[in-house]
Amino acid sequence: MSSSPGASKRERALLIFTLLNPMHPDACCILGVREVLNKVITRKKVEHDARQGPVLRAAMIFISTVRSEEEHAALRARLVTCTCKSSIRSHRPVFRPLLEVLELVLFEITSTISDYFMRIGAGKFARVKENTPADARPWPSCIEDVIPAAGGEQEVLMGLMQWAAVPPSGHGVFSLIGALARHWEPFALQVFQRSDLFPLATKHLKQALDSWGRHRDRADQIPFFIGPVTACAQGFFHTLSEIDLPVTLALLLPVYEEMYPIAVDIEPILLGLRRTQNPMDDSRRWFALVRRIRSVVSEGSWVSPNLKKDQPEMADGMGHFAIAFHRMVEIRNRNQCLYIECTTKIHERLSVCSRCGIVRYCSKECLAAAWDAPNNPHKALCKNIAALRTATLLKDDKAWTNTVRDSALHRSPADFADMCTVRGADPDLAAAIWQELVMLTNKKMRFVLGGGEQQMAEVAKGSRLVIDELD
Structure with missing residues (x-):
């Protein structure tokens, strides 16, 4: 992690304001969000910084709020159109389309929140001293930090799925869905009742594989392959298989014929990237599992895993x-x-x-x-x-x-x-x-x-x- 100076108080305030009021005329565009976010999440020992709480709280609300289809489209358009006031327009130049910047920023937001869930452990919340001011509370310190919507777990999942439904930029949401399911069991129950999540995550993986075929020789495009694979295969599918393997496999069945060729093609790519990238062991474990059950699916011997009496003898x-x-x-x-x-x-x-x-x-x-x-x-x-x-x-x-x-x-x-x-x-x-x-x-x-x-x-x-x- 970088040890460069962090965000100023003014920058943090603007970031929080933008995340909570992204359509406001005074909110900054995705470039402004990116610059301040990088200063916030790349500092050493970031998890011990009490100033992270308000930022992460606002980020969770931003990413999980349910919006109408028109509102969501307008929000995406607003983020990738810079109308920032001259007083705050000090963005560093970027040499890629703003839609790609949006994709990277969404991945950073969801990955950061997911990492916090992994650090604190399933069902745990940060300890807060009595009478601690709201802006000094660490995140997550209560269930409202994790499930901020009035509609509970179901509404939060619906809000996350709105981002996930727009490939390729929404892939990072899948890592957050998996991390939140591991952290909070009632949310996992909602996830396992949504049969449309598995086809959507599979679509993201297919698009990542297609992108690799077109841009494999461009180093700047590697994140657009690794990001979806990490989020969908490792953060979503593999995590859900650890939470409840039988239900995960039952939900996989309708998309198995799409998932299998993806697994066959992606596994060797991940092995080839091991020397220069994160090994992504859990991603490879998921694809290895998909390949191992091929004969079972092909032979039509897919049986309900729930009934003890149906289990055959093993060799x-x-x-x-x-x-x-x-x-x-x-x-x-x-x-x-x-x-x-x-x-x-x-x-x-x-x-x-x-x-x-x-x-x-x-x-x-x-x-x-x-x-x-x-x-x-x-x-x-x-x-x-x-x-x-x-x-x-x-x-x-x-x-x-x-x-x-x-x-x-x-x-x-x-x-x-x-x-x-x-x-x-x-x-x-x-x-x-x-x-x-x-x-x-x-x-x-x-x-x-x-x-x-x-x-x-x-x-x-x-x-x-x-x-x-x-x-």
């Missing part, structure tokens, strides 16, 4: 270990009380069960209720996970946490499966764990949706993918 235990690992990591990453009938609204990071170190509950009461619950009792699941920890020599809490903590970069499912095999763990134990976790999360989602079993059935309708064959 060996490696797959069970890998799937168990994937499901445990995904469950641990959720900031959700998994006592099925809990209705508590979550505002802080929940604790994991001290014995299994995987499942989260919002209180001792919920853990006690779940322990001997008639359906999916935690007692049996906890016992199985504890047994797997013992078999893999991971009884120590620190060692277990380091194995299943947030990032998939720390250990891959294949590595975990190899370790389990070497140490003689029981694959039937792993199978029991992941099958129980699938049943538990499906029942929890149905309860959260208010008995919406029909909605879940519609999501999975026509889906015939065998989960065992994925990992």
Whole structure:
């Protein structure tokens, strides 16, 4: 990050004013936004700067506000037309169309907000001392910072989708949608009910690939390939697969025939860029997954992943270990009380069960209720996970946490499966764990949706993918 001087108080005030009132005659154009934004987000230790709060708060409102189709078109036109007053018109010259500048700035805004979500952790908010002035509060310090719209999660998603619906400049929104879904579980539920998001993200990836074919020899065009791939493949698809793999794959089915050739063409490009660019490992993982399930889709063996009784026997235990690992990591990453009938609204990071170190509950009461619950009792699941920890020599809490903590970069499912095999763990134990976790999360989602079993059935309708064959 740059250590150059940051934005002045006047510049920050103008940026915040513009983000909150982008159509006002005194608001600056996208060039003015870009210049001040660069000074704000590229400074060292930016996350410790209390002055970031008002900027990020305004940015979240700007990017998530629902506008009519005409209003949104007028806003885009206003941003790419400089009508700034001479007193503030000190823009550095740019040698690219302003629509491209808009694309880059939107990506910077959404990436910055997404990075903050990743830093603070799922369901967490920054601590604020009592009586702290509004302009001195860090971001996000409350749910209103994350979901600023009166219409809640649904309205925020609609506002974000308005930007996403205009390729190519709206691609950055997908990374924000993924990050917000990981951070705030009620928002994730809204995302999984929108079947139109997957075709839209796929369209952005296709346009990025087409752009690469036309401009691969121009270094200045590389960001216009890497940006959409990072936002859509890594920030959106891969993140959603970590939140809920079965539902993600069910929603992928209608666009799979479009996604597969994209995966085939993009994977080697990403490998070729590894030496000069961010490795984008999570993007490559997503495309590798798309390629691996090709035979399953082609053979018509795409089965609902929700029913334990439909799971076929596997040839060996490696797959069970890998799937168990994937499901445990995904469950641990959720900031959700998994006592099925809990209705508590979550505002802080929940604790994991001290014995299994995987499942989260919002209180001792919920853990006690779940322990001997008639359906999916935690007692049996906890016992199985504890047994797997013992078999893999991971009884120590620190060692277990380091194995299943947030990032998939720390250990891959294949590595975990190899370790389990070497140490003689029981694959039937792993199978029991992941099958129980699938049943538990499906029942929890149905309860959260208010008995919406029909909605879940519609999501999975026509889906015939065998989960065992994925990992």
